[in-house]
Amino acid sequence: xxxxxxxxxxxxxxxxxxxxxxxxxxxxxxxxxxxxxxxxxxxxxxxxxxxxxxxxxxxxxxxxxxxxxxxxxxxxxxxxxxxxxxxxxxxxxxxxxxxxxxxxxxxxxxxxxxxxxxxxxxxxxxxxxxxxxxxxxxxxxxxxxxxxxxxxxxxxxxxxxxxxxxxxxxxxxxxxxxxxxxxxxxxxxxxxxxxxxxxxxxxxxxxxxxxxxxxxxxxxxxxxxxxxxxxxxxxxxxxxxxxxxxxxxxxxxxxxxxxxxxxxxxxxxxxxxxxxxxxxxxxxxxxxxxxxxxxxxxxxxxxxxxxxxxxxxxxxxxxxxxxxxxxxxxxxxxxxxxxxxxxxxxxxxxxxxxxxxxxxxxxxxxxxxxxxxxxxxxxxxxxxxxxxxxxxxxxx
Numbered sequence: 001x002x003x004x005x006x007x008x009x010x011x012x013x014x015x016x017x018x019x020x021x022x023x024x025x026x027x028x029x030x031x032x033x034x035x036x037x038x039x040x041x042x043x044x045x046x047x048x049x050x051x052x053x054x055x056x057x058x059x060x061x062x063x064x065x066x067x068x069x070x071x072x073x074x075x076x077x078x079x080x081x082x083x084x085x086x087x088x089x090x091x092x093x094x095x096x097x098x099x100x101x102x103x104x105x106x107x108x109x110x111x112x113x114x115x116x117x118x119x120x121x122x123x124x125x126x127x128x129x130x131x132x133x134x135x136x137x138x139x140x141x142x143x144x145x146x147x148x149x150x151x152x153x154x155x156x157x158x159x160x161x162x163x164x165x166x167x168x169x170x171x172x173x174x175x176x177x178x179x180x181x182x183x184x185x186x187x188x189x190x191x192x193x194x195x196x197x198x199x200x201x202x203x204x205x206x207x208x209x210x211x212x213x214x215x216x217x218x219x220x221x222x223x224x225x226x227x228x229x230x231x232x233x234x235x236x237x238x239x240x241x242x243x244x245x246x247x248x249x250x251x252x253x254x255x256x257x258x259x260x261x262x263x264x265x266x267x268x269x270x271x272x273x274x275x276x277x278x279x280x281x282x283x284x285x286x287x288x289x290x291x292x293x294x295x296x297x298x299x300x301x302x303x304x305x306x307x308x309x310x311x312x313x314x315x316x317x318x319x320x321x322x323x324x325x326x327x328x329x330x331x332x333x334x335x336x337x338x339x340x341x342x343x344x345x346x347x348x349x350x351x352x353x354x355x356x357x358x359x360x361x362x363x364x365x366x367x368x369x370x371x372x373x374x375x376x377x378x379x380x381x382x383x384x385x386x387x388x389x390x391x392x393x394x395x396x
Contacts, residue, residue, distance in 0.1 A: 001173055001277045003393075004245040005235040007183075008085035010076060011336040013226035013323045014048035018079045023340050029368055031322050031351035033210040033222050039110075041197050045206040048224025048324025049192060050075075065144045067108035067135035068191045073144055076189065076227030085231055086149055086185060093182040100155040101172040102142045103164025103188035105328030105382075107157075108135035110193035141189050153181060159328065161382030162291070164188055165228070166331025169390055170248035172232050187229030188329035196223055196327065205295055211325070212352040213292035213318035214299050214364050221293050224324020228332035230339075235395065242395040243339040246375070247278025253385035259297055260381060264305025267291075267379065270387040271309055274377060278391040282310045285391070286373025287347050289334045291381045292318020293325050302379065303360035310362075317365040321352035331380035331388060338376045338392050347371040 010018060014032030015025040025032065033046045056071035077083045090098050115130040134140050142157040156171060158164050165188020172184035200206045200223060207220030235244055251273065253266025260267065275281060288310070291302055299318075306316065319337050326333050337348060349368040356364055375393045 001247060002177060003235040004173055004176060004232045005238045006230045006243045006245060006339055007233050008082050009230040009336050009339050010080035010082040011226065011228040011333050012050060012076045012079055013326060013333055014050055014224055015322060017075070019340065022337070023344055025322060026337065026340065026346065026348045026368055029349050029351050031210055033324055036197065038192050038197065039194065041194060043197055043201050043206065044208045045201065046210045046222045047192060048222060048326065050225050062144065062147060064131045065134045065140065067111035069104065069108040069141055069189055070144045072191050072225065072227045073141050073189045074148065076229055077145065077148065082229055089183045089231060089233065090149060095150060095152040097153055097182040098151055099153050099172060099175055099181040099184040100142050100146050100151060101168040101184055101186045102145060103158045103168045103328050103331060104138055104141055104190050105159060105161050105164055106190055106193055106196050107138045107140050109195050110191065111135040113194050145185060160386040161384065162327055162330050163380040163382035163386045163388040164328035164331060166335065166378065166380035166388035166390055167250060169245055169335065170250055170388065173245065173248055176232065176234065184232045185229060186232055188332040189227040190326055190328040191225045192223065207294065210352045211294035211321055212354065213290070213294040213321055213350055214357055214360060215353045216355045216357045218294045218296060218299060220295055222324040224326040226323060226326035226329040226333045228329060228336045230335065238395040240395055243342050244393050244395055245390065246393045247274040247280065247391035249273030249277060249389040251387045253387065255385050257384055260301040261385065262301055264301040266385050266387040267302050267305035267381055268309055270389040271305065271377065271379065274389040274391045280375060280391065284375050285310065285314050285377050287341055287376040288314055288316035289338050289376065289378040290316050290318040291379040292320055294320060300360060302381070303362050307361050312361045312363050315347050315363050315365050315371065317348055317350045319348050321350050334378050334380065335390060338378045341373060341376055342392060342394050345370055345372040347373065
Protein backbone atom coordinates (compact mmCIF):
# COMPACT_ATOMS: atom_id res chain seq x y z
CA UNK A 1 0.00 0.00 0.00
CA UNK A 2 1.03 3.62 -0.39
CA UNK A 3 2.34 4.97 2.95
CA UNK A 4 0.06 7.38 4.80
CA UNK A 5 1.07 10.11 7.22
CA UNK A 6 -0.28 10.28 10.77
CA UNK A 7 -0.21 14.08 10.75
CA UNK A 8 -1.74 14.24 14.24
CA UNK A 9 -2.68 11.71 16.89
CA UNK A 10 -3.88 11.59 20.48
CA UNK A 11 -5.03 9.15 23.16
CA UNK A 12 -6.97 9.46 26.40
CA UNK A 13 -7.22 6.47 28.73
CA UNK A 14 -7.00 5.68 32.43
CA UNK A 15 -3.31 6.64 32.12
CA UNK A 16 -4.41 10.23 31.62
CA UNK A 17 -5.44 12.71 28.99
CA UNK A 18 -3.16 13.08 26.00
CA UNK A 19 0.27 12.08 24.74
CA UNK A 20 2.33 13.52 27.58
CA UNK A 21 0.37 11.58 30.21
CA UNK A 22 0.55 8.41 28.12
CA UNK A 23 4.29 8.58 27.46
CA UNK A 24 5.03 9.41 31.11
CA UNK A 25 3.07 6.36 32.27
CA UNK A 26 4.73 4.11 29.68
CA UNK A 27 8.20 5.28 30.70
CA UNK A 28 7.44 4.76 34.39
CA UNK A 29 5.82 1.38 33.81
CA UNK A 30 2.70 2.66 35.56
CA UNK A 31 -0.74 1.11 35.33
CA UNK A 32 -3.95 3.12 35.47
CA UNK A 33 -6.08 0.20 36.64
CA UNK A 34 -8.14 0.57 39.83
CA UNK A 35 -10.65 -1.62 41.74
CA UNK A 36 -14.07 -1.43 40.11
CA UNK A 37 -16.36 1.19 41.63
CA UNK A 38 -18.15 2.17 38.41
CA UNK A 39 -21.77 3.24 38.63
CA UNK A 40 -23.74 0.51 40.47
CA UNK A 41 -21.50 -2.39 39.42
CA UNK A 42 -20.70 -4.89 42.16
CA UNK A 43 -17.90 -7.06 40.81
CA UNK A 44 -14.56 -8.06 42.24
CA UNK A 45 -12.47 -6.86 39.33
CA UNK A 46 -10.19 -4.02 38.20
CA UNK A 47 -11.01 -1.47 35.52
CA UNK A 48 -9.40 1.32 33.52
CA UNK A 49 -11.69 4.32 34.09
CA UNK A 50 -11.03 7.73 32.51
CA UNK A 51 -11.32 10.58 34.99
CA UNK A 52 -13.79 13.47 34.59
CA UNK A 53 -15.76 12.10 31.64
CA UNK A 54 -19.09 13.01 33.18
CA UNK A 55 -17.93 16.59 33.70
CA UNK A 56 -17.55 17.04 29.94
CA UNK A 57 -20.32 19.20 28.45
CA UNK A 58 -21.35 18.90 24.80
CA UNK A 59 -22.28 22.01 22.79
CA UNK A 60 -25.99 22.83 23.03
CA UNK A 61 -26.48 22.21 19.30
CA UNK A 62 -25.23 18.64 19.83
CA UNK A 63 -27.15 17.98 23.05
CA UNK A 64 -29.07 15.03 21.56
CA UNK A 65 -25.74 13.16 21.38
CA UNK A 66 -25.16 13.44 25.12
CA UNK A 67 -23.91 10.17 26.59
CA UNK A 68 -20.71 8.94 28.21
CA UNK A 69 -19.31 7.69 24.91
CA UNK A 70 -19.73 10.99 23.08
CA UNK A 71 -18.47 12.96 26.06
CA UNK A 72 -15.28 10.92 25.93
CA UNK A 73 -15.22 11.36 22.16
CA UNK A 74 -15.24 15.16 22.55
CA UNK A 75 -12.68 14.91 25.34
CA UNK A 76 -10.35 13.00 23.02
CA UNK A 77 -10.89 15.25 20.03
CA UNK A 78 -10.06 18.33 22.09
CA UNK A 79 -6.76 16.94 23.36
CA UNK A 80 -3.22 17.48 22.03
CA UNK A 81 -4.53 20.09 19.61
CA UNK A 82 -6.11 17.35 17.54
CA UNK A 83 -9.35 19.23 16.75
CA UNK A 84 -7.37 22.21 15.48
CA UNK A 85 -5.33 19.97 13.19
CA UNK A 86 -8.57 18.55 11.82
CA UNK A 87 -9.92 22.05 11.18
CA UNK A 88 -6.72 22.90 9.33
CA UNK A 89 -7.19 19.82 7.15
CA UNK A 90 -10.79 20.85 6.45
CA UNK A 91 -9.55 24.27 5.37
CA UNK A 92 -7.06 22.61 3.00
CA UNK A 93 -9.30 19.95 1.48
CA UNK A 94 -12.91 21.01 2.05
CA UNK A 95 -15.73 19.65 4.21
CA UNK A 96 -16.60 16.88 1.75
CA UNK A 97 -13.05 15.57 1.43
CA UNK A 98 -12.29 14.68 5.06
CA UNK A 99 -13.73 11.29 5.99
CA UNK A 100 -14.61 9.87 9.40
CA UNK A 101 -13.80 6.23 10.23
CA UNK A 102 -14.33 5.29 13.87
CA UNK A 103 -14.58 2.02 15.77
CA UNK A 104 -16.54 1.05 18.86
CA UNK A 105 -18.00 -2.05 20.42
CA UNK A 106 -20.57 -0.81 22.93
CA UNK A 107 -20.96 2.85 21.88
CA UNK A 108 -23.57 4.45 24.18
CA UNK A 109 -25.13 1.36 25.72
CA UNK A 110 -24.81 2.94 29.17
CA UNK A 111 -27.34 5.57 28.09
CA UNK A 112 -29.86 2.83 27.33
CA UNK A 113 -29.14 1.13 30.65
CA UNK A 114 -29.84 4.40 32.45
CA UNK A 115 -32.98 5.00 30.36
CA UNK A 116 -34.39 1.58 31.29
CA UNK A 117 -34.34 2.62 34.93
CA UNK A 118 -36.70 5.46 34.01
CA UNK A 119 -39.26 3.48 32.03
CA UNK A 120 -42.92 4.35 32.48
CA UNK A 121 -44.10 2.02 35.29
CA UNK A 122 -47.37 1.29 33.50
CA UNK A 123 -46.47 1.13 29.80
CA UNK A 124 -42.78 0.32 30.01
CA UNK A 125 -42.07 3.14 27.55
CA UNK A 126 -38.61 4.62 27.58
CA UNK A 127 -38.33 8.32 28.55
CA UNK A 128 -38.91 10.90 25.82
CA UNK A 129 -35.43 12.39 26.28
CA UNK A 130 -33.72 9.11 25.32
CA UNK A 131 -32.26 9.31 21.80
CA UNK A 132 -31.21 5.83 20.66
CA UNK A 133 -29.85 6.91 17.28
CA UNK A 134 -27.51 9.52 18.71
CA UNK A 135 -26.35 7.62 21.82
CA UNK A 136 -26.62 3.82 21.89
CA UNK A 137 -26.37 3.36 18.11
CA UNK A 138 -22.91 2.21 16.97
CA UNK A 139 -22.87 4.96 14.34
CA UNK A 140 -23.42 7.61 16.99
CA UNK A 141 -19.78 8.55 17.56
CA UNK A 142 -19.07 8.77 13.82
CA UNK A 143 -22.13 10.96 13.26
CA UNK A 144 -21.27 13.04 16.32
CA UNK A 145 -17.71 13.58 15.10
CA UNK A 146 -18.93 14.44 11.60
CA UNK A 147 -21.37 17.01 13.00
CA UNK A 148 -18.81 18.29 15.52
CA UNK A 149 -16.60 19.45 12.64
CA UNK A 150 -19.42 20.27 10.22
CA UNK A 151 -18.18 17.68 7.73
CA UNK A 152 -20.14 16.68 4.63
CA UNK A 153 -18.21 13.65 3.35
CA UNK A 154 -18.28 9.95 4.06
CA UNK A 155 -18.51 8.66 7.60
CA UNK A 156 -18.28 5.07 8.76
CA UNK A 157 -18.52 3.21 12.06
CA UNK A 158 -16.93 -0.21 12.37
CA UNK A 159 -18.02 -2.52 15.16
CA UNK A 160 -16.10 -5.79 15.03
CA UNK A 161 -15.52 -6.09 18.77
CA UNK A 162 -11.90 -5.57 19.79
CA UNK A 163 -10.51 -5.13 16.28
CA UNK A 164 -12.89 -2.26 15.50
CA UNK A 165 -10.55 0.72 15.71
CA UNK A 166 -7.67 -1.07 14.03
CA UNK A 167 -9.83 -1.90 11.03
CA UNK A 168 -10.74 1.77 10.58
CA UNK A 169 -7.13 2.42 9.50
CA UNK A 170 -7.54 -0.16 6.73
CA UNK A 171 -10.95 1.21 5.69
CA UNK A 172 -9.64 4.79 5.50
CA UNK A 173 -6.51 3.69 3.61
CA UNK A 174 -8.69 2.12 0.93
CA UNK A 175 -10.70 5.30 0.46
CA UNK A 176 -7.57 7.45 0.30
CA UNK A 177 -6.16 5.07 -2.33
CA UNK A 178 -9.39 5.33 -4.33
CA UNK A 179 -9.29 9.13 -4.19
CA UNK A 180 -12.68 9.36 -2.47
CA UNK A 181 -11.16 11.55 0.24
CA UNK A 182 -7.99 13.52 0.93
CA UNK A 183 -7.79 13.03 4.69
CA UNK A 184 -9.41 10.83 7.30
CA UNK A 185 -10.17 11.05 11.00
CA UNK A 186 -9.59 7.51 12.25
CA UNK A 187 -9.84 6.16 15.76
CA UNK A 188 -12.06 4.55 18.32
CA UNK A 189 -13.99 5.22 21.49
CA UNK A 190 -15.45 2.79 24.00
CA UNK A 191 -16.73 3.56 27.47
CA UNK A 192 -17.59 1.54 30.53
CA UNK A 193 -21.10 0.22 30.91
CA UNK A 194 -22.89 -2.45 32.92
CA UNK A 195 -23.42 -4.70 29.90
CA UNK A 196 -19.68 -4.96 29.25
CA UNK A 197 -18.62 -5.48 32.84
CA UNK A 198 -21.29 -8.01 33.76
CA UNK A 199 -21.12 -9.61 30.32
CA UNK A 200 -17.39 -10.39 30.49
CA UNK A 201 -17.82 -11.50 34.10
CA UNK A 202 -20.56 -13.93 33.03
CA UNK A 203 -18.12 -15.42 30.51
CA UNK A 204 -15.62 -15.82 33.38
CA UNK A 205 -13.18 -13.59 31.51
CA UNK A 206 -12.60 -10.86 34.10
CA UNK A 207 -9.79 -11.12 36.64
CA UNK A 208 -10.00 -10.29 40.33
CA UNK A 209 -6.50 -8.80 39.95
CA UNK A 210 -5.09 -6.18 37.58
CA UNK A 211 -4.64 -8.05 34.31
CA UNK A 212 -1.20 -9.56 33.65
CA UNK A 213 -0.77 -10.41 29.96
CA UNK A 214 1.43 -13.37 29.08
CA UNK A 215 1.98 -14.16 32.77
CA UNK A 216 1.98 -17.82 33.75
CA UNK A 217 -0.78 -17.01 36.28
CA UNK A 218 -2.92 -14.80 34.01
CA UNK A 219 -6.60 -15.36 34.54
CA UNK A 220 -8.62 -12.70 32.77
CA UNK A 221 -9.03 -9.18 31.49
CA UNK A 222 -9.40 -5.78 33.10
CA UNK A 223 -12.02 -3.83 31.17
CA UNK A 224 -11.02 -0.28 30.31
CA UNK A 225 -12.28 2.70 28.37
CA UNK A 226 -10.55 5.14 26.08
CA UNK A 227 -10.59 7.47 23.10
CA UNK A 228 -7.83 7.63 20.51
CA UNK A 229 -7.65 9.38 17.15
CA UNK A 230 -5.29 9.95 14.25
CA UNK A 231 -5.48 12.17 11.20
CA UNK A 232 -4.41 10.27 8.09
CA UNK A 233 -3.16 12.10 5.01
CA UNK A 234 -1.07 11.19 2.00
CA UNK A 235 2.59 11.07 2.94
CA UNK A 236 4.04 13.05 0.01
CA UNK A 237 6.84 15.19 1.41
CA UNK A 238 6.40 13.96 4.99
CA UNK A 239 9.17 15.37 7.21
CA UNK A 240 11.86 12.99 8.40
CA UNK A 241 10.83 11.34 11.65
CA UNK A 242 7.11 11.51 10.89
CA UNK A 243 5.05 8.43 11.77
CA UNK A 244 3.63 6.56 8.77
CA UNK A 245 1.02 3.86 8.34
CA UNK A 246 2.76 1.38 6.05
CA UNK A 247 0.62 -1.73 5.99
CA UNK A 248 -2.68 -3.21 7.11
CA UNK A 249 -3.69 -6.85 7.28
CA UNK A 250 -7.13 -8.28 7.98
CA UNK A 251 -8.46 -11.80 8.37
CA UNK A 252 -11.48 -13.65 9.70
CA UNK A 253 -10.81 -17.12 11.02
CA UNK A 254 -14.43 -17.58 12.23
CA UNK A 255 -13.25 -20.37 14.51
CA UNK A 256 -15.53 -19.61 17.47
CA UNK A 257 -17.77 -16.81 18.66
CA UNK A 258 -15.62 -15.91 21.67
CA UNK A 259 -12.42 -17.98 21.45
CA UNK A 260 -9.47 -17.57 19.08
CA UNK A 261 -8.23 -20.32 16.80
CA UNK A 262 -5.98 -22.33 19.16
CA UNK A 263 -3.01 -22.12 16.79
CA UNK A 264 -3.59 -18.43 16.11
CA UNK A 265 -4.33 -19.08 12.43
CA UNK A 266 -6.27 -15.86 11.80
CA UNK A 267 -3.76 -13.82 13.78
CA UNK A 268 -0.91 -15.17 11.70
CA UNK A 269 -2.80 -14.46 8.45
CA UNK A 270 -3.44 -10.85 9.50
CA UNK A 271 0.20 -10.24 10.44
CA UNK A 272 1.45 -11.82 7.21
CA UNK A 273 -0.98 -9.70 5.18
CA UNK A 274 0.23 -6.52 6.90
CA UNK A 275 3.84 -7.42 6.09
CA UNK A 276 2.95 -7.98 2.43
CA UNK A 277 1.06 -4.69 2.26
CA UNK A 278 4.05 -2.84 3.73
CA UNK A 279 6.55 -4.63 1.49
CA UNK A 280 8.43 -5.86 4.56
CA UNK A 281 9.56 -9.18 5.96
CA UNK A 282 9.43 -10.46 9.53
CA UNK A 283 13.05 -9.49 10.38
CA UNK A 284 12.24 -5.83 9.58
CA UNK A 285 9.88 -5.48 12.56
CA UNK A 286 11.53 -4.02 15.66
CA UNK A 287 8.60 -4.20 18.13
CA UNK A 288 5.17 -5.84 18.30
CA UNK A 289 2.33 -4.44 20.39
CA UNK A 290 0.45 -7.63 21.15
CA UNK A 291 -3.30 -7.93 21.51
CA UNK A 292 -2.52 -9.70 24.79
CA UNK A 293 -5.80 -9.58 26.69
CA UNK A 294 -4.49 -11.70 29.61
CA UNK A 295 -6.86 -14.61 29.10
CA UNK A 296 -5.20 -18.04 28.94
CA UNK A 297 -6.53 -18.92 25.47
CA UNK A 298 -5.98 -15.55 23.78
CA UNK A 299 -2.39 -15.03 24.83
CA UNK A 300 -1.42 -18.63 24.05
CA UNK A 301 -2.94 -18.48 20.55
CA UNK A 302 -1.40 -15.11 19.72
CA UNK A 303 1.95 -16.24 21.09
CA UNK A 304 1.93 -19.26 18.79
CA UNK A 305 1.14 -17.07 15.80
CA UNK A 306 3.89 -14.56 16.63
CA UNK A 307 6.41 -17.33 17.27
CA UNK A 308 5.56 -19.06 14.00
CA UNK A 309 6.05 -15.88 11.97
CA UNK A 310 8.76 -14.02 13.88
CA UNK A 311 10.43 -16.63 16.06
CA UNK A 312 11.57 -15.29 19.42
CA UNK A 313 13.71 -12.42 18.17
CA UNK A 314 11.27 -9.49 18.09
CA UNK A 315 10.68 -7.54 21.35
CA UNK A 316 6.98 -7.50 22.11
CA UNK A 317 4.52 -6.66 24.86
CA UNK A 318 0.89 -6.04 25.61
CA UNK A 319 0.16 -2.61 27.07
CA UNK A 320 -3.25 -3.66 28.38
CA UNK A 321 -1.69 -4.06 31.83
CA UNK A 322 -1.39 -0.26 31.72
CA UNK A 323 -4.65 0.77 30.04
CA UNK A 324 -6.91 -2.19 30.55
CA UNK A 325 -8.67 -3.69 27.55
CA UNK A 326 -10.41 -0.72 25.95
CA UNK A 327 -12.36 -3.06 23.64
CA UNK A 328 -13.43 -1.23 20.47
CA UNK A 329 -10.95 1.57 21.21
CA UNK A 330 -7.99 -0.78 21.75
CA UNK A 331 -6.75 -0.77 18.16
CA UNK A 332 -6.53 3.01 18.04
CA UNK A 333 -5.14 3.36 21.57
CA UNK A 334 -2.38 0.89 20.78
CA UNK A 335 -1.72 2.47 17.38
CA UNK A 336 -0.98 5.71 19.24
CA UNK A 337 1.27 3.82 21.67
CA UNK A 338 3.12 2.43 18.64
CA UNK A 339 3.48 5.95 17.27
CA UNK A 340 5.01 7.04 20.59
CA UNK A 341 7.35 4.05 20.52
CA UNK A 342 8.61 5.20 17.11
CA UNK A 343 8.82 8.91 17.87
CA UNK A 344 10.22 8.60 21.40
CA UNK A 345 12.56 5.65 20.92
CA UNK A 346 10.99 3.44 23.58
CA UNK A 347 9.81 -0.16 23.72
CA UNK A 348 6.86 -0.37 26.15
CA UNK A 349 6.84 -2.84 29.00
CA UNK A 350 3.94 -4.71 30.56
CA UNK A 351 2.76 -3.47 33.98
CA UNK A 352 1.38 -6.29 36.11
CA UNK A 353 3.15 -9.11 34.33
CA UNK A 354 5.71 -10.75 36.62
CA UNK A 355 6.42 -14.38 35.68
CA UNK A 356 6.24 -15.12 31.97
CA UNK A 357 4.44 -18.18 30.71
CA UNK A 358 7.28 -20.52 29.66
CA UNK A 359 5.00 -22.18 27.10
CA UNK A 360 4.89 -18.99 24.99
CA UNK A 361 8.26 -18.57 23.23
CA UNK A 362 8.35 -14.83 22.48
CA UNK A 363 10.73 -12.03 23.51
CA UNK A 364 8.33 -10.42 25.96
CA UNK A 365 9.23 -7.10 27.61
CA UNK A 366 8.41 -6.77 31.29
CA UNK A 367 9.92 -3.30 31.64
CA UNK A 368 9.95 -0.35 29.25
CA UNK A 369 13.37 0.18 27.73
CA UNK A 370 15.00 2.48 25.23
CA UNK A 371 15.03 1.17 21.68
CA UNK A 372 14.74 2.82 18.29
CA UNK A 373 12.62 0.58 16.10
CA UNK A 374 12.10 1.64 12.50
CA UNK A 375 9.02 -0.54 11.97
CA UNK A 376 6.48 -1.70 14.55
CA UNK A 377 3.43 -3.93 14.31
CA UNK A 378 0.22 -3.72 16.32
CA UNK A 379 -2.29 -6.57 16.73
CA UNK A 380 -6.02 -6.30 17.43
CA UNK A 381 -8.22 -9.39 17.47
CA UNK A 382 -11.96 -9.49 18.14
CA UNK A 383 -14.70 -11.95 19.02
CA UNK A 384 -15.83 -14.04 16.09
CA UNK A 385 -12.30 -14.20 14.67
CA UNK A 386 -12.12 -10.64 13.31
CA UNK A 387 -8.40 -9.88 13.14
CA UNK A 388 -6.39 -6.82 12.12
CA UNK A 389 -2.69 -6.04 12.18
CA UNK A 390 -1.17 -2.63 11.44
CA UNK A 391 2.42 -1.71 10.61
CA UNK A 392 3.82 1.73 11.34
CA UNK A 393 7.20 3.19 10.47
CA UNK A 394 9.22 6.37 10.47
CA UNK A 395 9.75 8.59 7.43
CA UNK A 396 13.40 8.74 6.41
